[in-house]
Amino acid sequence: xxxxxxxxxxxxxxxxxxxxxxxxxxxDLSKSVVSKRITDFxxxxxxxxxxxxxGRIAPTxxxxxxxxxxxxxxAELIAATESVTGSEAELRGRLAISAPMSFGIRHLGPVIxxxxxxxxxxxxxxxxxDQITDMGRSGFDVGLRIGHLKDSTLMSRRLCEDPRVLVxxxxxxxxxxxxxxxxxxxxxxxIGYLNVxxxxxxxxxxxxxxxxxxxxxxxxxDAMRDLAIGGLGLALLPLFIVHDAIREGRLGRVLPxxxxxxxxxxxxxxPIRPMPRKVRLFVDHLVNAFAGTPPWHAKMHGT
Amino acid sequence: xxxxxxxxxxxxxxxxxxxxxxxxxxxDLSKSVVSKRITDFxxxxxxxxxxxxxGRIAPTxxxxxxxxxxxxxxAELIAATESVTGSEAELRGRLAISAPMSFGIRHLGPVIxxxxxxxxxxxxxxxxxDQITDMGRSGFDVGLRIGHLKDSTLMSRRLCEDPRVLVxxxxxxxxxxxxxxxxxxxxxxxIGYLNVxxxxxxxxxxxxxxxxxxxxxxxxxDAMRDLAIGGLGLALLPLFIVHDAIREGRLGRVLPxxxxxxxxxxxxxxPIRPMPRKVRLFVDHLVNAFAGTPPWHAKMHGT
DNA sequence: CGCAGCCGTTCGCAATATCCGAACGCGGCG
DNA sequence: CGCCGCGTTCGGATATTGCGAACGGCTGCG
Numbered sequence: 113x114x115x116x117x118x119x120x121x122x123x124x125x126x127x128x129x130x131x132x133x134x135x136x137x138x139x140d141l142s143k144s145v146v147s148k149r150i151t152d153f154x155x156x157x158x159x160x161x162x163x164x165x166x167g168r169i170a171p172t173x174x175x176x177x178x179x180x181x182x183x184x185x186x187a188e189l190i191a192a193t194e195s196v197t198g199s200e201a202e203l204r205g206r207l208a209i210s211a212p213m214s215f216g217i218r219h220l221g222p223v224i225x226x227x228x229x230x231x232x233x234x235x236x237x238x239x240x241x242d243q244i245t246d247m248g249r250s251g252f253d254v255g256l257r258i259g260h261l262k263d264s265t266l267m268s269r270r271l272c273e274d275p276r277v278l279v280x281x282x283x284x285x286x287x288x289x290x291x292x293x294x295x296x297x298x299x300x301x302x303i304g305y306l307n308v309x310x311x312x313x314x315x316x317x318x319x320x321x322x323x324x325x326x327x328x329x330x331x332x333x334d335a336m337r338d339l340a341i342g343g344l345g346l347a348l349l350p351l352f353i354v355h356d357a358i359r360e361g362r363l364g365r366v367l368p369x370x371x372x373x374x375x376x377x378x379x380x381x382x383p384i385r386p387m388p389r390k391v392r393l394f395v396d397h398l399v400n401a402f403a404g405t406p407p408w409h410a411k412m413h414g415t
Numbered sequence: 416x417x418x419x420x421x422x423x424x425x426x427x428x429x430x431x432x433x434x435x436x437x438x439x440x441x442x443d444l445s446k447s448v449v450s451k452r453i454t455d456f457x458x459x460x461x462x463x464x465x466x467x468x469x470g471r472i473a474p475t476x477x478x479x480x481x482x483x484x485x486x487x488x489x490a491e492l493i494a495a496t497e498s499v500t501g502s503e504a505e506l507r508g509r510l511a512i513s514a515p516m517s518f519g520i521r522h523l524g525p526v527i528x529x530x531x532x533x534x535x536x537x538x539x540x541x542x543x544x545d546q547i548t549d550m551g552r553s554g555f556d557v558g559l560r561i562g563h564l565k566d567s568t569l570m571s572r573r574l575c576e577d578p579r580v581l582v583x584x585x586x587x588x589x590x591x592x593x594x595x596x597x598x599x600x601x602x603x604x605x606i607g608y609l610n611v612x613x614x615x616x617x618x619x620x621x622x623x624x625x626x627x628x629x630x631x632x633x634x635x636x637d638a639m640r641d642l643a644i645g646g647l648g649l650a651l652l653p654l655f656i657v658h659d660a661i662r663e664g665r666l667g668r669v670l671p672x673x674x675x676x677x678x679x680x681x682x683x684x685x686p687i688r689p690m691p692r693k694v695r696l697f698v699d700h701l702v703n704a705f706a707g708t709p710p711w712h713a714k715m716h717g718t
Numbered sequence: 719c720g721c722a723g724c725c726g727t728t729c730g731c732a733a734t735a736t737c738c739g740a741a742c743g744c745g746g747c748g
Numbered sequence: 749c750g751c752c753g754c755g756t757t758c759g760g761a762t763a764t765t766g767c768g769a770a771c772g773g774c775t776g777c778g
Binding site for chain 1: 419461495536
């Protein structure tokens with residue numbers, strides 16, 4: 113047997129990145145290293161894993177089937193080695209965390225930094241991306257999710273709640289007319305969220321009047337807010353994202369009596385048994401950090 | 416993560432061998448390499464895996480628990496990489512075969528050599544040892560077994576039958592008196608088989624008269640035959656082992672009407688799903704090789 | 719069309735990792 | 749006591765790995 117764990121991890125990284133140079137950039141390695149590892153792994157297996165088209169690669173069917181089998185086996189191998197750190201030993205290995213970008217930028221940095229300082233032998237990988245990652249496929253240990261959970265195979269724990277408000281800029285309203293009741297909604301556009309169709313973004317009943325899909329969209333809340341400030345449409349956004357802009361008058365809240373339920377913020381993780389200690393400790397850390405008054409509540413009531 | 420597959424395999428090999436030098440000898444490596452790999456692995460995990468007592472090592476509880484989890488995960492990882500060789504690709508990797516010594520020496524050499532020639536990229540590891548190996552722990556892919564199978568968790572396939580006969584040398588009989596009926600049996604000794612107590616070796620009912628355990632024993636059929644030729648007792652042995660000595664008059668068959676059923680010869684393998692292709696092809700090869708008249712039947716009827 | 723940019727592959731070289739064998743200390747045994 | 753077998757450490761030789769440059773191919777743009 114002449115392949116290594118690093119060969120397997122490189123193979124999976126190239127699959128996930130879709131290219132050798134992408135995987136190399138993520139791992140801070142040179143392209144030639146990644147290319148050579150893939151070639152060596154193919155040679156060890158005796159079958160091609162990728163087809164090459166003039167500087168482009170595409171996975172073979174064999175490669176896709178192989179990855180389906182390698183991921184859980186590798187995860188178990190890693191979990192086994194990490195499980196052997198007894199209850200009193202310090203955390204080791206890698207903790208990979210995914211979180212929505214806007215939430216992560218604002219509220220997770222110091223929380224995670226505190227955890228990292230408490231566990232100096234633990235490697236932390238943070239991925240802020242609003243795109244819902246498939247926990248089983250992407251190799252993340254823990255994710256934070258805003259909204260109702262759709263993947264019932266994951267373990268989850270509620271952290272806090274995230275209220276949303278419908279907003280628009282004064283310029284937008286001046287240009288597009290009044291919005292004084294729900295019957296005005298269909299005459300307006302709403303800025304799109306790239307990762308979710310309007311049907312899912314707009315949380316109220318199908319019978320309830322709704323704005324039209326807008327001609328602009330973005331893949332995170334900060335960008336959506338800025339487009340709304342720019343007068344490009346309504347925006348339905350978490351309060352923590354628009355709080356400052358509302359206070360500064362760049363955005364106004366519209367239809368404050370809309371029956372919008374707050375969204376839950378939860379930690380989720382794959383159902384590996386036994387639960388990896390690093391995951392348990394991190395989730396506990398999150399729960400403690402968000403216990404009581406969430407940060408944005410404190411700020412809003414302090415002004 | 417700074418351990419490798421080789422670290423894991425070395426760790427498991429040291430556990431199985433019970434010592435660093437034992438594992439080094441099996442792998443044809445120097446002691447210092449194995450010692451350093453264990454130390455490096457312990458360092459990577461952050462916990463000791465072995466306690467050291469003046470040149471002796473003993474596994475910690477952590478080590479034993481870890482190995483229970485690592486073995487199946489590693490086996491799956493290896494099976495995954497070996498599964499990707501499509502139906503038309505040649506076999507690769509390693510096929511580890513265990514078989515009883517006397518049977519292996521006589522009848523398996525050319526069969527396995529033929530298989531190895533047909534699959535030049537496949538590494539073959541042969542272990543002839545009458546001691547029953549625990550397939551799940553020892554890392555063998557296929558085993559041959561003579562006798563009724565006791566491990567119902569293994570997959571198995573019947574190859575042929577192995578008739579046994581009770582024999583003694585003319586010298587033994589001249590010295591110890593006649594053996595003309597079963598009532599004479601308790602007056603005689605039978606040569607012991609190291610891996611099996613007499614209760615299991617003697618296949619007939621407990622009511623049935625039986626010879627006494629002899630003062631000599633061996634761990635394989637060839638040695639037992641030679642002890643019988645040397646006049647040290649009766650011996651109950653597969654026909655293929657004593658066939659030549661009977662023909663040459665060095666041994667005589669006694670009580671030919673004893674109701675001894677032939678023993679089944681089977682191939683066994685662990686229930687990995689999907690069945691590794693190399694195992695399937697090898698078992699098919701064995702079935703073909705032993706189809707029809709077993710080799711020892713042909714020789715006996717040819718004289 | 720030419721050019722720039724991006725892709726993956728190959729190559730030579732420097733740095734790093736691995737393996738070997740010798741030496742050492744320890745415990746058990748005769 | 750000496751011998752043996754055990755595991756550990758060390759220096760040196762060998763093998764492996766990673767880097768960066770060069771290359772060819774393809775695409776998009778002016």
